[in-house]
Amino acid sequence: MFALTPAAAEQIARAADEQPDAGPQPMLRVAAKIDESDGELVYGMGFDDEREDDLVVDAGGVPILISPHSQPLLENTTLDFAEVAPGEFQFIFRGGCNAPASKQGCGGCGGGCS
Numbered sequence: 001m002f003a004l005t006p007a008a009a010e011q012i013a014r015a016a017d018e019q020p021d022a023g024p025q026p027m028l029r030v031a032a033k034i035d036e037s038d039g040e041l042v043y044g045m046g047f048d049d050e051r052e053d054d055l056v057v058d059a060g061g062v063p064i065l066i067s068p069h070s071q072p073l074l075e076n077t078t079l080d081f082a083e084v085a086p087g088e089f090q091f092i093f094r095g096g097c098n099a100p101a102s103k104q105g106c107g108g109c110g111g112g113c114s
Helices: 006-017
Strands: 027-034 041-048 055-059 062-066 077-085 088-095
Touching: 006 062, 006 077, 006 088
Parallel strands: 027 062
Antiparallel strands: 027 041, 055 062, 077 088
């Protein structure tokens, strides 16, 4: 199951409130893929519309969209918003890394797995 820390949920809710009012509450899409060039697990996220086969996860009151392709790669992953250097905060993906052992790696979105 994919999860958010309270800090990440708060930051995402804040960003959703800043989105242009074009309809219902923005939903955050979280994605993961294995980079074919180096086998690194790469993460991405952004506000998007729900698609037919998406898994919708309520994580701390924040609706998260995950495509079928990303679901196994995001299993047991937690998205955090943490201080990575004094005064510098970033989203960080923790845990998970359900890529095949030969393809494990972490990165993207200013974070990675721990």
